[in-house]
Amino acid sequence: MTMPSERTRAIVWVGGLLIDIARDRTLPVALRLRAVVIARHFPTTDDVFLMANAMKQNWHRTMLAPLEQTEAEDAGDHRPLTLQTRLGWPEA
Template sequence: MLKIGSKPNLRQGSQHLRRSPRILTESQCPGGFAMTMPDERTRALLWAGGFLIELARDDSLPLSIRRRALVIARHFPTIEDISAMAQSRQPSGLSTMVASPDETPSWAEDCRHGPLRHSTRLAWPRDLDSQPALQSEPPMSNSKLRGLVDAHERAETAAQTSSLAVWRAVVEAEPDLAAEILQLFSTVEKAADWATKSHRGLDASPARVIAQGRANVVAEVVRKAAHGYAG
């Protein structure tokens, strides 16, 4: 059992953790749990937010646990909050302890219900005995709907991970233009979403137009938008 105050072999433990980013048990981590790196802390926060969603929606769990998970989720950092903390770049505080989610791509693999977002909506768990009796057909429909919603959320998470990867390539190819786009949209997630979708004034997504060597066309659209012109 890991004891509080013990002195683990940090060098050996951190190397083991970085080789295997998935959640480890105490027996799998030689010398105890090592000092956490910023990307590992970001991954843990994203996993924890997704786990709170899973707990709150699990009808097989006691009502008290589901309600406690929902209350915690209401005040738990969302993926947008974590991105903002990572971007603040303050010399002290939590911003120096977390990495941006787009710099931590492996988190999506084990986030079954997707990350906790500002848009996440969790219904207050109610006692099934206090709810009106349902006929046999609706539960089957609800099960199908839940499966489709889960699949959609997983696809949405995968799409966001992909758009963030495209955004990193945009930053490498056109750093100055990427800085203008980020200034316009405030967050990396919004900038990545804009860069990977089609818009009026462009014959393809901004990222594709940049890849075609026409970054000046995207720059013109961005500057018009920054000055309040539709485009």
């Protein structure tokens, strides 16, 4: 069973992976464009924080953990997707 901290960490890491895919000029433009489109609708770390705090009130249905309870910072090269992340449309 996936724990809330593992689920939270995975969401943060995937956001960072989308950033890396979108900015990697060695990948096909179509793939990079898809990553940008997905990232624009993917939860940021701010969204995850708000969702985790809202779920605290319903402790029996907690799906996410607060970011400080995860190892999300240990994402390696994958920077977290934040409100300040700007991804432009990829060019060839």
